[in-house]
Amino acid sequence: NKLLVATGNQGKLKEIREILSDIEVLGLSDAGIECDVEETGTTFAENAYIKAFEISKRTGLPVLADDSGLEVEALGGRPGVYSARFAGEHATDDENVKKLLAELKDVPKDKRGARFACAMCLIFPGGRKIETFGTSCPGIIVDRKRGENGFGYDPVFFAPEYGKTFSEMTMEEKNKVSHRKAALTALSEKLKGERL
Numbered sequence: 001n002k003l004l005v006a007t008g009n010q011g012k013l014k015e016i017r018e019i020l021s022d023i024e025v026l027g028l029s030d031a032g033i034e035c036d037v038e039e040t041g042t043t044f045a046e047n048a049y050i051k052a053f054e055i056s057k058r059t060g061l062p063v064l065a066d067d068s069g070l071e072v073e074a075l076g077g078r079p080g081v082y083s084a085r086f087a088g089e090h091a092t093d094d095e096n097v098k099k100l101l102a103e104l105k106d107v108p109k110d111k112r113g114a115r116f117a118c119a120m121c122l123i124f125p126g127g128r129k130i131e132t133f134g135t136s137c138p139g140i141i142v143d144r145k146r147g148e149n150g151f152g153y154d155p156v157f158f159a160p161e162y163g164k165t166f167s168e169m170t171m172e173e174k175n176k177v178s179h180r181k182a183a184l185t186a187l188s189e190k191l192k193g194e195r196l
């Protein structure tokens with residue numbers, strides 16, 4: 001019972017592995033596949049489909065793709081689908097977080113609301129596809145990094161309900177309230193226990 005996930009992001013992969021604990025989850029690097037699909041879509045759903053479709057075409061295997069990002073209210077929903085490339089084409093997580101904090105420098109605390117969003121697309125050989133979407137618990141963007149866990153924007157995404165940033169949560173805690181968990185729960189419901 002194996003599932004190939006069309007991602008080169010090790011942070012995503014770790015979380016997906018933990019959430020889908022009864023399936024053997026492989027990333028592109030585990031399968032020796034180059035991670036070079038261009039994300040030309042304008043929505044999370046389009047990009048998830050583009051990644052799943054391309055890798056399933058190349059391998060003939062069932063493929064799951066995750067396209068996700070951070071939506072900040074004060075920035076009109078940016079960086080959104082550009083979250084990975086916010087500070088430039090090959091930006092590091094650190095550079096993206098720096099750019100976000102710089103853009104929010106003069107925004108007061110009560111206007112720093114944000115959420116993560118995640119689109120999942122699963123494509124079977126033969127072309128059947130299942131698509132889902134999920135959002136995280138509400139958050140605010142704090143003005144400095146807090147915590148060591150997670151990846152991406154986790155160190156500055158503070159969840160008031162829990163009094164912690166996503167980086168101060170354990171993976172188990174984050175996986176209860178994350179956009180990725182919500183999208184994968186919806187996916188399991190659509191699969192209704194059917195084997196992959």
Ligand code: ITT
Pocket residue numbers: 006007008009012035039066067068069070083084093096116150151152153154166178180
């Ligand atoms: P793949 O396309 O290979 O899956 P990627 O990192 O390019 O990897 P995306 O295009 O979906 O993935 O961009 C998602 C970006 O949004 C990612 O780089 C993070 O910076 C951010 N992000 C998504 N989920 C996150 C999470 O749970 N915690 C923190 N940041 C997250």
